[in-house]
Amino acid sequence: MTEITMEMRWQPADGAPVAWQQFLCELETWCCELPDRTSPEDAPEMMLFDRDELHMMAEKVRDFLSTAQPASDRRFLSLASLDVLEERDRQKSVEGWSTAHDDQHIDNELSRAAASYTIGNLAYWPWSPAWWKPSDRRRNLVKAGALIIAEIERLDRAAFDATDGGAK
Structure with missing residues (x-):
């Protein structure tokens, strides 16, 4: 070669x-x-x-x-991207957080939870502290990334529904 x-x-x-x-x-x-x-x-x-x-x-x-x-x-996913996507899947399959559940969080709860994991403290945490599960810095950022994806997906679904795209 x-x-x-x-x-x-x-x-x-x-x-x-x-x-x-x-x-x-x-x-x-x-x-x-x-x-x-x-x-x-x-x-x-x-x-x-x-x-x-x-x-x-x-x-x-x-x-x-x-x-x-x-x-x-080309669109190649880095290890970090794969970890975030895997965490998002884990949130759905293991934790049981469905899209229907995510759609109930209309007051920026998902974004605020992501912010809390990003900075590593409960400053913006929208739920009971019992649900707070911090880890090491990288793992916290992976969780934050997955929560951001959940929020973006929620916004996309809401926009689709608002344009009658989701009409049955």
């Missing part, structure tokens, strides 16, 4: 592991179509390509990249 990336003066973006793996699989398939170099007497040369073959592989890479989505358009 070093010869190919040197030929192209290109390195895969850190944020595109799926596209890079897809490309490697396609390249491996293409290389398997090249003349067989796997006999024991050819073993040391089996990964050597002449200049024309290298240019053909570089062209294959260029073709792949021209059809690949630009890195700026």
Whole structure:
């Protein structure tokens, strides 16, 4: 792969592991179509390509990249994003907080709870202190992020209903 990336003066973006793996699989398939170099007497040369073959592989890479989505358009979720989404799912499945329950909180309770977790104290906590379950800083921010998602989802549902989109 070093010869190919040197030929192209290109390195895969850190944020595109799926596209890079897809490309490697396609390249491996293409290389398997090249003349067989796997006999024991050819073993040391089996990964050597002449200049024309290298240019053909570089062209294959260029073709792949021209059809690949630009890195700026890709949507990859970070570990932090995944943790927030997982927490939101946990709030629904384990804690039992349904969308119908969230929709009852029309006085910024979800946002205020998120603010309390963000700053790490009960200053904005809208409910009984018995429901306050602080953790370490990162975990508190994950909880806050999940509560913000719940509030945004609630606002979106309310806006949809207000435009008769939710009429039955």
